Amino acid sequence: MARSNAAPLSAAAKRRQQAAHESFLKHKGYRYFKVAAALSVLAILVYFLHDPIPRPNGGTWYGYTLGTMSALLILWLTALGIRKRRISAGRWSLKAWTSAHVYLGLSLLVLGTLHTGFQFGWNVHTLAYGVMVFVILSGLIGIYFYTVIPKKMGRNREEMTREQMVQDLNALDRQLTQLAGPLPSEITNLVSQSIQKTKVAKGVFSRLAKNPGPDATDKAVKKLRQLHPTIDGREREALSAVIDALERKQVSLARARRHVRYKTMLELWLYFHVPMTFLLIAALSAHIISVFFYW
Numbered sequence: 001m002a003r004s005n006a007a008p009l010s011a012a013a014k015r016r017q018q019a020a021h022e023s024f025l026k027h028k029g030y031r032y033f034k035v036a037a038a039l040s041v042l043a044i045l046v047y048f049l050h051d052p053i054p055r056p057n058g059g060t061w062y063g064y065t066l067g068t069m070s071a072l073l074i075l076w077l078t079a080l081g082i083r084k085r086r087i088s089a090g091r092w093s094l095k096a097w098t099s100a101h102v103y104l105g106l107s108l109l110v111l112g113t114l115h116t117g118f119q120f121g122w123n124v125h126t127l128a129y130g131v132m133v134f135v136i137l138s139g140l141i142g143i144y145f146y147t148v149i150p151k152k153m154g155r156n157r158e159e160m161t162r163e164q165m166v167q168d169l170n171a172l173d174r175q176l177t178q179l180a181g182p183l184p185s186e187i188t189n190l191v192s193q194s195i196q197k198t199k200v201a202k203g204v205f206s207r208l209a210k211n212p213g214p215d216a217t218d219k220a221v222k223k224l225r226q227l228h229p230t231i232d233g234r235e236r237e238a239l240s241a242v243i244d245a246l247e248r249k250q251v252s253l254a255r256a257r258r259h260v261r262y263k264t265m266l267e268l269w270l271y272f273h274v275p276m277t278f279l280l281i282a283a284l285s286a287h288i289i290s291v292f293f294y295w
Contacts (some may be wrong), residue, residue, distance in 0.1 A: 025147065027099035036103035040110040047114050057117025058125070058291075065290075066115040070108055071284060074132070077105050078277055105139055108132060128287035131280045138273045153262045156255055158270050165256045169200075172249045179242045183235060187227070187242065190220040194246060200256045207264040217253060221246045 025033075043066060047056065056062035080101045112132050120126045160168070173195045180191040197216035201207040216223075224243050231239055 015053075018234055022095070023147065024095045024098040024101065025143070027095050032096075032103040034109035039104075040107045041052075043111055043114050057119050058115055060117075063115055063117060066111050070111045070115055070132075071288065073104060073108060073111070074280065074284060077101055078281065079110055102139070102143055105114055105136060109136055124283065124286045124290055128280070128283040131283045133277070135273070135276050135280050138269075138276060142269050145266055149262045149266060153259060156258045156262070158255070162257075162259065163261065165252065168252050169249065169256065172225040172245055172252060176242065176245050176249070179234075179245060180239060183242070187224065187239060191225055191242060191246075194220040194249070198249075198253065200253065201260045201264075204264065207260050208259070208268075212257065217246060221250065 019111050046062065048064060058067060080083070111261050112129060115126070116129055120129070139229060157165075176195060180188045194217040199215070201212075206212055221243060224239060224246070228236065228243065247286055
């Protein structure tokens with residue numbers, strides 16, 4: 001019986017391998033979900049056990065405590081953008097930081113709401129609360145995007161990089177130019193239009209479209225298929241090769257467009273979520289200043 005030459009993985013190596021494939025939501029056995037849940041439950045218990053009645057609001061010791069915690073937590077959560085620019089492993093790896101960002105961010109719904117004492121009005125305090133809720137809700141969309149889209153991108157790429165996708169399309173265009181060279185001008189014109197007018201994506205709406213509609217390559221394939229039965233001899237064989245290359249280009253284009261679509265969705269979410277976070281910090285600052293000004 002043949003023996004495997006591969007050395008068995010150590011326990012530490014197995015843990016590192018498992019951690020590498022672990023979702024940021026499941027990081028360390030949902031560690032930060034448990035922390036956020038415990039913090040939320042504690043805040044709720046203190047709120048309902050508070051004596052005397054009525055329940056505490058933002059102007060009580062309980063309200064000031066939750067308000068301070070929430071403000072510091074918001075500032076810490078915004079540091080994720082800085083953290084992404086640094087690479088490290090261990091307790092505060094990017095995956096750990098992202099997991100904490102998600103769950104502690106969600107806990108703000110509890111902490112921030114209890115801080116208000118359910119007292120709302122047309123003022124800067126309610127504005128800060130409303131922007132906070134809006135940012136958290138947009139974060140929920142981001143959780144969906146960053147758990148689902150990267151997996152779709154991985155399956156779509158089929159182990160190809162973006163540069164390799166571009167190289168594949170360029171190679172097909174060069175092949176089409178060579179194959180169509182000896183053929184009649186009617187055919188070479190269609191191939192030239194496919195090369196010159198076909199774009200992976202144009203504007204934002206084109207990038208996001210699941211079915212962008214027929215382009216120059218699709219039109220060339222359709223017309224050449226109609227033309228194929230009317231041609232005989234070697235030209236027919238050459239035309240078959242051209243159609244085959246165009247069909248492969250259609251497949252490559254579809255893959256590249258899906259990649260661009262997924263990437264654009266992630267980028268658009270960031271362009272929305274990040275400015276809203278800065279708006280939250282501005283509203284929070286106005287809220288804090290007004291509280292101490294009228295204290």
